[in-house]
Amino acid sequence: MGIVRAHMMISVDGFTAGANMTQSKPFGDIPPEFLSWVFKLEGFHEITGGTGGETGPSSDVIRESGQNLGATIMGRKMFGPDDRIGDASWKGWWGDNPPYHHDVIVLTHHPREPLAMDGGTTFYFVTEGIEEAMRRARESAGDRDIRIGGGASVVNQYLAAGLIDELELQVVPVLIGSGTRLFEGIGQELKLEPIRAVPGREVTHIKYRVLK
Amino acid sequence: MGIVRAHMMISVDGFTAGANMTQSKPFGDIPPEFLSWVFKLEGFHEITGGTGGETGPSSDVIRESGQNLGATIMGRKMFGPDDRIGDASWKGWWGDNPPYHHDVIVLTHHPREPLAMDGGTTFYFVTEGIEEAMRRARESAGDRDIRIGGGASVVNQYLAAGLIDELELQVVPVLIGSGTRLFEGIGQELKLEPIRAVPGREVTHIKYRVLK
Numbered sequence: 001m002g003i004v005r006a007h008m009m010i011s012v013d014g015f016t017a018g019a020n021m022t023q024s025k026p027f028g029d030i031p032p033e034f035l036s037w038v039f040k041l042e043g044f045h046e047i048t049g050g051t052g053g054e055t056g057p058s059s060d061v062i063r064e065s066g067q068n069l070g071a072t073i074m075g076r077k078m079f080g081p082d083d084r085i086g087d088a089s090w091k092g093w094w095g096d097n098p099p100y101h102h103d104v105i106v107l108t109h110h111p112r113e114p115l116a117m118d119g120g121t122t123f124y125f126v127t128e129g130i131e132e133a134m135r136r137a138r139e140s141a142g143d144r145d146i147r148i149g150g151g152a153s154v155v156n157q158y159l160a161a162g163l164i165d166e167l168e169l170q171v172v173p174v175l176i177g178s179g180t181r182l183f184e185g186i187g188q189e190l191k192l193e194p195i196r197a198v199p200g201r202e203v204t205h206i207k208y209r210v211l212k
Numbered sequence: 213m214g215i216v217r218a219h220m221m222i223s224v225d226g227f228t229a230g231a232n233m234t235q236s237k238p239f240g241d242i243p244p245e246f247l248s249w250v251f252k253l254e255g256f257h258e259i260t261g262g263t264g265g266e267t268g269p270s271s272d273v274i275r276e277s278g279q280n281l282g283a284t285i286m287g288r289k290m291f292g293p294d295d296r297i298g299d300a301s302w303k304g305w306w307g308d309n310p311p312y313h314h315d316v317i318v319l320t321h322h323p324r325e326p327l328a329m330d331g332g333t334t335f336y337f338v339t340e341g342i343e344e345a346m347r348r349a350r351e352s353a354g355d356r357d358i359r360i361g362g363g364a365s366v367v368n369q370y371l372a373a374g375l376i377d378e379l380e381l382q383v384v385p386v387l388i389g390s391g392t393r394l395f396e397g398i399g400q401e402l403k404l405e406p407i408r409a410v411p412g413r414e415v416t417h418i419k420y421r422v423l424k
Binding site for chain 2: 175197
């Protein structure tokens with residue numbers, strides 16, 4: 001059976017997004033360097049259907065993060081802005097062909113029929129909480145891995161529940177200062193074991209095994 | 213001329229110490245794993261005058277952090293607990309022979325005569341702020357490096373003032389949850405460039421150049 005993984009971009013001061021998130025600013029108030037490194041990478045372009053870009057360790061790590069996945073779980077804010085979540089015409093941030101190509105389970109309080117997109121992505125909307133979303137994702141994933149896509153509050157809930165096997169941090173050397181923090185509200189019981197550290201040119205990639 | 217460096221143990225959730233620091237608990241409420249890894253290391257024992265211990269990458273990093281230093285700057289809480297700082301009989305946490313063996317500049321609001329200890333450590337108490345402390349440390353350090361010893365609030369002040377050249381984080385895979393945070397109150401202007409990432413057995417060591 002596959003494992004459950006999360007791969008999160010995190011600023012060196014611990015944020016995964018800044019304050020003041022809006023539809024045109026899904027990461028809120030951040031320095032541009034928080035995202036710019038990833039857009040340069042060949043591994044990122046491959047995932048999003050493009051070509052070209054920078055090769056090297058960071059590209060390899062990002063490419064790998066998208067491999068062997070059978071399902072993704074995400075929070076409602078990652079699917080859409082607050083004021084569009086109940087809107088049947090909203091089909092996510094990614095256009096007609098989202099870069100998942102597998103089933104995506106969206107945690108929400110708004111029931112909605114499954115939404116099949118081009119390229120093999122189908123969004124399923126689960127209102128019964130994180131454990132039901134995991135059960136549903138396992139059904140989709142078969143023997144492949146499940147990715148907890150984010151945002152941080154969803155990853156935090158799954159970490160607190162002991163349901164994540166591996167957590168990779170892409171540690172970006174910028175400060176965000178205020179916004180959404182990874183690891184909030186979990187408590188000192190959670191222990192991690194570093195299993196890999198990859199020095200990229202701009203970003204450091206640390207992979208942890210989550211000890212139950 | 214030497215550079216100005218800081219080397220900080222930081223939990224994966226961004227804390228350098230927990231809440232409720234006391235004289236018997238100088239790091240506050242932390243899981244024991246936050247400190248236990250360093251006490252095992254040969255490189256740490258060497259700095260503190262002991263022998264033996266675990267060799268390997270983490271030991272090498274910690275040994276290196278203590279080399280080529282000509283002065284250390286620390287905050288008053290690192291020198292002593294709040295209620296002892298004005299007490300002439302308080303001579304720091306470290307006994308008669310502190311593990312510095314060079315001049316240590318203590319930032320404080322309490323004027324006090326210099327305090328010469330065994331083994332070449334002399335504590336100087338500076339009440340005129342961080343720039344005067346740096347000037348005084350440079351006088352002591354000559355061509356060698358200056359270490360900003362901590363705590364986090366002192367490192368944060370020097371980072372904000374653009375007075376640190378290199379910052380190394382010993383990223384410890386535990387959660388502290390509340391307490392003292394590195395990088396607080398600095399703002400998004402500060403940029404770092406990763407220059408080294410060393411995967412230790414228990415801890416990941418990331419060294420940054422601070423870009424002005």
